[in-house]
Amino acid sequence: MGVPKNFLKNINIKPVARNHERREQLWQEGMNASGTFVPKGVLYEDMDRDFIKLIEEDLVISVEGKEVPVFFLTMQRWAEFARTWKFTDKDRNVQMPFVTIVRNPDIQFGTNPVTQYTIPQKQRFDYMKVPNYDGDTMGYDIYRIPQPIAVNLTYQVRFFSYRMREINKFNKIIMQAFQSRQKYIKCNGHFFPVVLESIGDESTIDQFEQKRFYVQNFEMQLQGYIMDEDDYEVTPAIKRVMTLFETEPNISPSRSQTDGLNPEPELVEYSSEMIWEPGSLATPGLNKLTSEVIIDQSVLFTEFSLSNARDCAIISDDCTFISPLTQVSINDGVSFIYFNFPIQVLPGHILRSYLTVVDESIDSSMTVRGYINVI
């Protein structure tokens, strides 16, 4: 019986993450691998370890029911013996078949264009902001890491055997694995391509009167990069800090000060009037002294207006005296000091002014206006 075209024969009960979800998954995998907020570092030994794992686990073959051993070989003789003794005969010679891995000691700068010569001088870049709390303040730490350094590691993987059929078997596995020229390994959460560069034959078939065996050499190149965790930087960033400080309440803001002087619109307006009456006291400066006004609120005076008095901010031909001259006393009238607007006054402070009166036959006054401002 035929099956309808759109009939699902296999239902994927574990959907594979894609796009952004997959990227988040990869990032999470990196986090899990390192156990920190930054990617785990990758060095040469990490790449060697995972390359060996690739050969041992993914490209392994078995002959006569036994797994073919894989030996990663270095120069130390005892280390070589330590790796191979389990697979030797009574003469302590390794029995075929087996696989050897030798890494060329000369590691070259990488040819992977993704990370090639783009950022000079180990410039570090913000990787992520990590919130922290030190018991008092909330803040962030900025984790910064430099661009990884691309490297190429070349490995010689040789398969030794006495039989053509075993050579075929291993060669087939390699061919299938590198069908698309490259195979990826995952090293500390980083994905690196392994490229099959060439396949060579080093068999000793021409040794007619000596021991003969097949040797097939697979040259592979791991295109990775190194990230040294010692190069990571963690720097503190934004912190939310509360700073308390005391101020002298009678310090007048400077003329150039602009911030913090405009009261909030909802503040309550306050005004007070200083009056001069004909016949009242005159001052040494020929200006007329107004009556003193005792302030009963904490007020920020910002402006003033004059009635029957001249407004002379500077001395000129028309203004032989500065008017008005304003004074404040913060010690119950014992002494007065000059001030300019705006000024913050407190309850009990006394204001007075000197005016150049226009018509001395009528009252003259100065009205100061501001806003109640509780400090």
Add this chain to the structure above:
Amino acid sequence: MENNRPNKVPITRLTKFFDDIDFDLEIGFGREYMEGDLNMTIILYSVDIERTDSDDVYKEVRSQDIRYFPPVEIQVNLEIAPAENQTYNSNGTLRYRDYGNMTFNVYQKQLDEKLCEIKYGDYIGYRDKEDSMKFWTVVNDGKIFSDNEHTVFGYKGATRTVECTTVDPNEFEGI
């Protein structure tokens, strides 16, 4: 009626002072020395090609699948070359040191008496120590032995020189 037996023509060279009786006498002296005095024994595992069930394509077999005729003890005069330190990898890693090649001389008459033949690829066992049997494989069976070195005064070939190289247990391990 067809005669399958090869024609035999008597050898008459050197006949004035050497004949077949002298030849047998010389061989007798030599065998007394080689088989009696030296008594260096090897074991011939002659492969039974017909009974060995080999791979259809490559004619390869596993060591345990090799079938051979009943092993035969042969007294020979042998020499084993010194072992060499070698490495499997060209960069000097994975050392191995195996026995050197074995070369032995054997009287053809002994082989004829024991109804055995040494052929290319047969295996040779030699007990170099009480608890150790090492195997070689024949790389030169010495079947042509009419040169001066292997004849008695140029009368007729008497001895064969057989060359062998070592085999791993993976290839052959005897009984």
